[in-house]
Amino acid sequence: MKLIIPLLLFVAYTAYKTYLYASKLYRNLLDARRSGIPYIVAPVWPINRLWLALEPLLMPYLRKMPFIRDKPWLMVSSGDWIWQERYGAFEKLGDTFMIVTPRYNAIYTAEAEVINQITTRRNDFPKPIQVYGTLDLYGKNVVTSEGSEWRRHRKITSPPFTEKNNHLVWNESLYQASNMVTQWVGKDGKAGKTWDNISTDAMRLSLHVISRAGFNVRCLWPGVDDDDEQALKEGAMSTAIIPEGHEMSYVESMSTMLHRIIVVLICPDWLMKYFPSDFLKKARLAYFEWGRYMKEIYQSKFDALKKSAGTNADEKLDLMGAMISSSGLLDDDATKAPTGSGLSESEILGNSFVFMLAGHETAANTITHALYFLAMNPGTQQRLQKEIDDIFGGRPISEWNYDRDLNPLFGGLAGAIMNETLRVIPPVVIIPKSNFKSGDQKLTVGGKEVIVPDNTYIGLCAAGVQRNPKYWPHGPARSAEDGGPMHPKSNLDNDLEEFKPERWLLDPNAKPLEETSDDEKARKEAEAMGVNTAPDTANTLFRPPKGAYVPFSEGYRACLGRRFAQVEILATLAVIFSQYSVELGVEDWADDEEVEKMGEKERKDVWLKARTEAERKVRDCMGTIITLQLRKGKIPMRFAKRGEEKFMFA
Structure with a gap:
């Protein structure tokens, strides 16, 4: 008898929780059906704290279960799925799709037109500031505020x-x-x-x-x-x-x-x-x-x-x-x-x-990642050094001048390298938005009008849209002889997983996209609040459509320090490559004495091993805590005086 009452209470509590779970899931499913947005149903809210803690332990087993492993929700339920899947998830589920869960409905998009609509409608799609509450460590700030407080x-x-x-x-x-x-x-x-x-x-x-x-x-x-x-x-x-x-x-x-x-x-x-x-x-x-x-x-x-x-x-x-x-x-x-x-x-x-x-990690990561990519691409590095020589003409660093020298860097190969680094490895892979408490909202998705139901979480997926072939110059994927596609799931038929600054230099005479009346209205409202609406890229480089390139976000909540970071990144790269070259460390395969005795073919072979390992780490060992950066292992590099390089292969 003593055990029956606790057992009944447990059964009643479990039944009650199951009812709440099922009823909330059903209501969210009805919202998804009336939205007109393609959706999948998931049994868990992907950013639930308990799930985030258990997912690394459970996911390897779930992916082996025959009746679960092929379910589409499994692909988008890991804590870092945006980076793991990149554009591959959107190739399978559509450029904009909804996940129906027992907690919230969540819309994820890699569609530039949708991102542009959301970022220009600040009142309809505010930032979910409850996600940022812990950043009030020293006081309220522009990141943790919304509405009239944010405007102030x-x-x-x-x-x-x-x-x-x-x-x-x-x-x-x-x-x-x-x-x-x-x-x-x-x-x-x-x-x-x-x-x-x-x-x-x-x-x-x-x-x-x-x-x-x-x-x-x-x-x-x-x-x-x-x-x-x-x-x-x-x-x-x-x-x-x-x-x-x-x-x-x-x-x-x-x-x-x-x-x-x-x-x-x-x-x-x-x-x-x-x-x-x-x-x-x-x-x-x-x-x-x-x-x-x-x-x-x-x-x-x-x-x-x-x-x-x-x-x-x-x-x-x-x-x-x-x-x-x-x-x-x-x-x-x-x-x-x-x-x-x-x-x-x-x-x-x-x-x-x-x-x-916000400022230190974005700039520092971009500088680091650019060094990784340039060490893996010596030919691009050599072209950068020639450009730096042309811009500064051998002047000592003490005579470099912001007004004279920044724009040539920003509008040339240096700017293309910075932009491409931010495209391939954005500081944050997903920019959170919502329509919590702002009611149902209409959007145009894929050319048709849909409804975003009230209380929906929205993820603007930088790592997806910045690899969407609809918006970017691209060529074929790397051949099998050169190592095959850079990623096993994403962009298998094109080179958008690859670091290619040249894609920004394809159309130096391109004109900015024409501004619509809605764009003009949003721009004027933004500028009235001190929001810098200038493009992220120089007018001498490729200009992606609005919403396709969002390393600093876009619209009203775009990064205040965008130009700050760009100036720091370009100045730092110019200092480094005006005097030195960066090369991959090969100590895991050969020491300096062995390298000195090698011919060019042997050196290239050992360098290719180092490059393959560096590519693997960039592909598989990046992770997000606050920003995206290398979380496992190191990519060793060495700096050589220009003209004294050991692995400068074109």
């Missing part, structure tokens, strides 16, 4: 990204990239050493650049210029120096906090504080330390601007100073929210944090 943040955070700030980004990128190269090749410039932590160094460079452009704080490169007495006197930050009142240096707190950001975002403070883990404790210390530094920098800028009645141009040049100047805080109590449409101190700190978080 956007009004203040957009203007600081000016051409004056881009000049600062250019100059600091040249300085930091030069020091990064010195780190790789030594102060004597002889090079020869193989590095497998290129991504770590690129992250450091990007953090240093955004620190300077964001807060006017220069960071010194450890082992290169961290003992520069003049720079230290001028306020530069060294990893080795911990100011009074702090337990961690500025540079270390910044890099540690951002490199352990997932822990900081998901772990409660009490767990990081009391759990016996040095990793967690250091992450917590970095979080508090960087917050203290930011408040000190904020107060210093506020005081300087207050004293000068807001006329101090130097303090307004960086992003934080510009936000303080525009927020109305100089007329109000700095501890309170300003009157009108400005930002409070905590909101300025919150936006400063997301600038750091």
